[in-house]
Amino acid sequence: MLISDLLDWLAGYRDAACPAEYAAEICNTVMKNGIDSRGMRRCGDGMLRFSMTDSEYGKLIRLLPEEVVVTERRHGLPYLVYRYRKRIGIPVGLVIFAVLVKLSTLYVWDITVSGNERLSDEEIISSLGDLGFGIGTKIPSVDFYSICHRLVLENDGISWVSVNMIGTTARVEVIELRAKEDINDDGNGTPTNLVAACDGKIVRVETASGRTEVRAGESVKKGQLLVNGVLEIGKEGERGYLPVRSRARVYAETEVRLEAVIPFETVEKTFTGRKNLSKSINFFGKTIKLKENSGILPDGCDIIEDKRRLVLFEGGRLTGGIALPVSIVTGYxxxxxxxxxxxxxxEALMRAEREMTDMFSSVLSGAEILSVSSEHFAADGEMHLVRTVVCIMNIAEEVPIGISRGSERQ
Structure with missing residues (x-):
């Protein structure tokens, strides 16, 4: 769609309309003769509107009475050239533009990222920028093998990455390292035990590596050994021990106490309404300042930066538009x-409720909530909101073998 729309713009196209009484005739003529039209729709004023290239429009009007179809607007390069045909600067500018476009194909225009889940696109693009690769980088000068190798070495969250150029767009594909709690980890690394992070009653155990020390229905205390990372190997009389990295999820019914505390007396920001503004253009990775903040910035100020990428044909007939290597950066x-x-x-209770919501999502992520009890009270100039949650959650905590913790048994 992108290429065909661009060709239509180069050849010229128009928006046309016809009265409602001719709508059926137009539709039949278009379908019967294989005339290519786009965006055909009936509008609120009763008119049937559509778009088509000049060549297709010529076919249509030869088959219909002249008064049936009305051209409302013309688009494309031929009309642009005709409008400014007497201005010599236009063709000269087009030649310069063509040369610049040709030269610009040697540089990176855009970067897209795929395969990432935990790391954001911005984090990966920023890491590439730290290694000297970004929008505006000259493509022939890039050692892509070195860039990928260094990115993996310097970013703990990436296990593999490739950067491929498709035209002027750099397509970055990544494979992230699995999270530490991933039960399917291969078990390599420092030998560890899994102990209880809190008191609870075991509901089920899902063990991938290590020797399970507890069963469903058993009550455990904080620090108690759940999965042993020392395995017995060999035949009787020739027994040995193999330390491994324990991997398991141990779900238990447990009670979690959450407390949000908000002081009644607090310090808040009040904006004065005074603003300083700066503007710059980022062109192929180079910053051109247009306007700088005037005067010395006050100690108390929030600095906000808005970076907007320019997109050619955005919102027009071109699907998705074409991202240009130009950004307008506005600083407030x-x-x-x-x-x-x-x-x-x-007011204090309302803020405590908001804080409690954040605590729920971070502390009890993935937990099965069985019951919740809540209370709040004021004490020592503070509002306390306490929630006691009974839930089923993974209580396994990994500790290196040889480190004693609580009642852990080695």
Whole structure:
């Protein structure tokens, strides 16, 4: 779609319309004669509107009365050239533009990332930038093998990466390292035991490596050994021991206490309304300053940067548009002053509820909630919100063998 739309723009196309009474005739003529039209739709004013190239439009009007179809708007290079045909600067500018476009194919215009889940596109692109590869980098000068090798060595979250150039777009494919809690880990590395991170009653055990020391229905205490990383090997009389890295999920019914504390007296920002503005253009990785912040920035200010990539034909007939290696960077510095604020009990409780929501999502992620009890009270100038949660969660905690923790048994 992208290439065909670009060819249509180069050849010229138009938006056309016809009255409602001719709509059926237009549709039949287009289908019967294989005329290519796009975006055919009936609008609120009763008109049937559509777009087609000049060549297809010529076929259509030869088959219909002249008054049936009306051209509403023309688009494309031929109309642009005709409009400015008497201005000599236009063809000269087009030649310069063509030369610049040809030269620009030697540089990276865009970077896309795939295969990442935990790492964001921005983190990976930033890491590549630290290694000297980014938008505006000259393609022939890049050692892609070295870039990929160094990125893997310097980023703990990536196990494999490739960078391939498709035209002027760098396509980065990554394979991330599996999370530490991944039960399918191959078990290599430092020998470890799994111990209970808290008290609980075992519900089920899913062991991938190591020797299970507990069973469903058994109560355990914090620090108790759950999965042993020392395996017995060999025949009787010739027994030996093999230390391995324990891998398992041990689910237990347990009680978790969460507490959010909000002081009644707090310090808050109040913005004065004064702003400083800076603007710059990032062109092929080079920054050109257009406007700088005036004066000395105050101590109390928030600096916000908005970076917007320019996209050719965005929102037009070209599907998705063409991302250009040009970004407009706008920086805002908003001045503020700090004030002491006294919260009411309701306001403090509302903030505690928001904090508690964040704690729930981080501490109890993946847990099966069985029951929740809640209480709140004010004490020592603070609002306390306490929630006691009974849930089923993975309580296994990995510890290196040889380190004693609580009642852990080696």
């Amino acid at each position: 510095c908003e001045e503020y002053r700090t004030e002491n604020v006294i919260l009411t009990e309701d």
